[in-house]
Amino acid sequence: MTTTNTPAFLRNPALFTLFGAVAAFCAYACMFAFRKGITAATFEGMAFAGVSYKIWLITAQVLGYAVSKRIGVKVVSEMSPGHRALNMLLFVGIAWLALLGFALVPAPYNIVFLFLNGLPLGLLYGIMLGFLEGRKQTDALVAGLTASFIFASGFVKTVALMLRANWGVSEFWLPFVTGALFVVPLLVSVYALTLLPPPTPEDRALRTERKPMNAAERRSFVQSFLPGLVLLIASYVLLSAFRDFRDNFGPEILRDAGVDNFGIFAQTETLVAVGILVVMALLQRVTDNFRAFALLNGIMLLGGALVGLSTWAYSAGMLPPGVWFMLTGMGLYMGYVPCNGLYFERLIASFRYVSTVGFIVTLADWYAYLGSVSVLLYKNFGQGSLSYHDFFVNGAYVLAVLYSGLVVGSFVYFRQRFRTRVGEPVAV
Numbered sequence: 361m362t363t364t365n366t367p368a369f370l371r372n373p374a375l376f377t378l379f380g381a382v383a384a385f386c387a388y389a390c391m392f393a394f395r396k397g398i399t400a401a402t403f404e405g406m407a408f409a410g411v412s413y414k415i416w417l418i419t420a421q422v423l424g425y426a427v428s429k430r431i432g433v434k435v436v437s438e439m440s441p442g443h444r445a446l447n448m449l450l451f452v453g454i455a456w457l458a459l460l461g462f463a464l465v466p467a468p469y470n471i472v473f474l475f476l477n478g479l480p481l482g483l484l485y486g487i488m489l490g491f492l493e494g495r496k497q498t499d500a501l502v503a504g505l506t507a508s509f510i511f512a513s514g515f516v517k518t519v520a521l522m523l524r525a526n527w528g529v530s531e532f533w534l535p536f537v538t539g540a541l542f543v544v545p546l547l548v549s550v551y552a553l554t555l556l557p558p559p560t561p562e563d564r565a566l567r568t569e570r571k572p573m574n575a576a577e578r579r580s581f582v583q584s585f586l587p588g589l590v591l592l593i594a595s596y597v598l599l600s601a602f603r604d605f606r607d608n609f610g611p612e613i614l615r616d617a618g619v620d621n622f623g624i625f626a627q628t629e630t631l632v633a634v635g636i637l638v639v640m641a642l643l644q645r646v647t648d649n650f651r652a653f654a655l656l657n658g659i660m661l662l663g664g665a666l667v668g669l670s671t672w673a674y675s676a677g678m679l680p681p682g683v684w685f686m687l688t689g690m691g692l693y694m695g696y697v698p699c700n701g702l703y704f705e706r707l708i709a710s711f712r713y714v715s716t717v718g719f720i721v722t723l724a725d726w727y728a729y730l731g732s733v734s735v736l737l738y739k740n741f742g743q744g745s746l747s748y749h750d751f752f753v754n755g756a757y758v759l760a761v762l763y764s765g766l767v768v769g770s771f772v773y774f775r776q777r778f779r780t781r782v783g784e785p786v787a788v
Contacts, residue, residue: 366555366557367555370555370556370557373497376497376556377497377500377501379552379555379556380491380492380497380501380504380553380556381500381501381503381504381505381641382504382552383549383552383553383555383556384488384491384492384501384502384504384505384508384553385504385505385507385508385511386508386545386548386549386552387448387488387508387546387549387550387552387553388484388485388488388505388508388509388512389508389509389511389512389515390512390542390545390546390549391448391452391481391484391546392508392509392512392513392515392516393512393516393519393538393539393541393542394452394455394456394459394477394481394535394539394542395421395455395477395478395481396512396513396516396517396520396607397459397516397519397520397534397535397536397537397538397539398417398418398421398474398534398535399418399513399517399520399607399608399609399610399611400516400517400520400521400524400534400538400611401414401520401524401531401534401535402414402531402611402612403417403531406467408467408468408471411740412740413467413468415736415739415740416468416471417471417474418474418608418609418736419733419736419737420471420472420474420475420478421474421475421477421478422478422604422608422729422732422733422736423475423478423729423733424474424475424476424477424478424479424481424482425478425479425481425482425725425729425732426482426726426729426730426732426733427478427479427482428478428479428480428481428482428483429482429722429723429725429726429728429729430726431482431483432482432483432486432722432725432726433578433719433722433723433726434575435483436483436486436487436490436718436719436722437486437572437573437578437716437718437719437722438572438573438574439487439490439572439718440572441490441558444487444490444491444553445550445551445553445554447483447487448484448487448488448550449546449547449550450480451480451481451483451484452480452481452484452546454476454479454480455476455477455478455479455480455481455539456536456539456540456543458473458474458476458477458479459473459477459535459536459539460536461473461476462474462477462532462535462536463532463533463535463536467532470532477535482725482729483722485700485721485722485725486718486719486721486722486725487718488505488553489502489505489701489716489717489718489721490570490716490718491553491556492505492556492701493567493570493701493705493716493717493718494559494563494564494567494568494569494570494705494717495559495560495563495567496562496563496566496567496644497644498567498701498702498705499640499641499643499644499652499702499705500640500641500644502640502700502701502702502705503636503637503640503641503643503697503702504637504641505700505701506636506637506640506693506697506700506701506702507634507636507637507640509700510632510636510689510693510697513607514610516538517610517611519538519541520534520535520538523537523538566647566709567649567705567708567709568708568709568712568713568714569714570708570714570715570716570717571714571715571716572716573715573716573719577715578719581713581715581719581720582723584713585707585711585774585777587773588770588773588774588777589720589770591766591767591769591770591773592699592703592724592766592767592770593723593724593727593728594766595660595695595762595763595766595767595770596696596699596724596727596728597727597728597730597731598731598759598762598763598766599664599692599695599696599699599728599759599763600696600725600728600729600731600732601728601731601732601734601735602667602692602735602755602756602759603692603693603696604729604732604735605732605735605736605739605748605751605752605755606688606689606692606752609748609752610685612747612748612749613685613748613749613752614681614682614685616747616748616749616750617681617684617685617749618681619681619682619685631686631690632686632689632690632693635690636690636693636694636697639659639694640697640698640702643655643656643702649706649709649710650706650710650778652706653703653706653707653710653774654771654775656698656702656703656706657767657770657771659694659695659698660694660695660698660699660703660767661764661767661768662691662694663690663691663692663693663694663695663696664691664695664759664760664763664764664767665691665760665764666687666688666690666691666694667687667688667691667692667756667759667760668691668756668757668759668760668761669760670684670687670688670691671684671688671753671756671757671760672757674753675753688756695763695767699721699724700721701717701721704717704720704721705717707774710778711777711778711781735755739751
């Protein structure tokens with residue numbers, strides 16, 4: 361690292377990787393506190409227009425996220441590096457104010473504030489990737505970032521449930537108060553990210569230059585890889601909708617399974633985060649970009665299989681509910697984590713395409729959150745009598761089959777494109 365403004369210790373590659381991964385982990389984990397506090401509340405017995413009140417809230421928030429991702433396709437891909445930190449803090453601040461509105465305005469009129477909460481938060485992940493992509497250490501850095509949203513989801517729910525149990529915070533104030541606990545750590549973490557120097561010439565040689573993309577460049581990228589992207593994004597929509605359902609209704613799923621221990625969220629998701637972190641960070645050792653891309657596809661397929669097999673074992677009485685819940689999380693995140701950075705990082709590097717990972721991740725997320733909204737609506741109106749637990753179990757089998765087929769199809773396409781590009785067979 362050669363930038364003059366770079367702190368001396370960050371010029372050491374090992375310290376740079378550790379510092380960057382920890383900063384990314386902490387920053388995004390703090391941001392989750394402004395989104396996921398609502399999932400710890402159940403709002404038992406509350407309904408509006410014959411629909412569960414919590415369904416309304418989660419649907420509004422996810423819809424806000426989906427709209428945000430569509431906006432982010434332009435905003436994230438065109439954002440200059442110098443504006444990232446300030447925009448991140450601005451968007452989190454807007455989301456926090458929306459939670460204050462949710463607490464102050466009576467139900468059901470406060471539902472709209474969950475939409476307003478999701479609207480700015482959906483832009484954050486793509487902005488975060490801008491600090492980390494295009495480096496020889498990107499695999500380890502993004503592993504730290506993605507491990508944060510696995511860990512933070514369960515951790516934030518645990519914190520919120522403790523606030524509810526020990527401090528008597530009402531369900532309406534719970535999301536705002538949970539966010540308040542993470543304001544200072546967020547400020548420190550975002551400042552740490554600003555200390556990271558830009559990619560070096562060596563980074564650009566290994567991983568290809570990264571730069572903002574205008575509308576024409578975005579269209580060109582999509583058209584260049586359209587069949588493979590369609591298959592991959594379809595698989596990601598299935599995976600994300602299922603992961604989001606597990607995340608949003610984890611308390612209800614486990615309660616129906618006979619588990620009544622709010623500490624289990626932090627326990628299971630921490631184990632999942634550590635496992636995924638280790639696997640993704642080890643990919644940094646693979647210098648051949650397409651070989652790493654192939655390995656990521658293999659990990660994704662194993663994840664789909666784990667979801668289906670663990671659910672079958674649980675249904676057959678061979679696994680206790682807590683272990684099953686953890687294994688489904690492991691399987692889901694084995695597929696979800698690569699598509700949140702590393703899959704597209706290695707794809708861009710393999711094809712030497714000057715672009716930005718933030719654009720394509722945000723584009724995939726837009727469709728993914730539309731899928732999540734569709735699942736929520738189908739659960740409520742198409743399978744309203746089915747418990748969250750049974751809906752989740754049935755969905756696991758569907759996911760395992762369809763997801764795996766789509767991943768195989770997309771990889772076959774990209775492998776053929778790469779073979780054509782280099783003019784010789786690809787050994788993977």
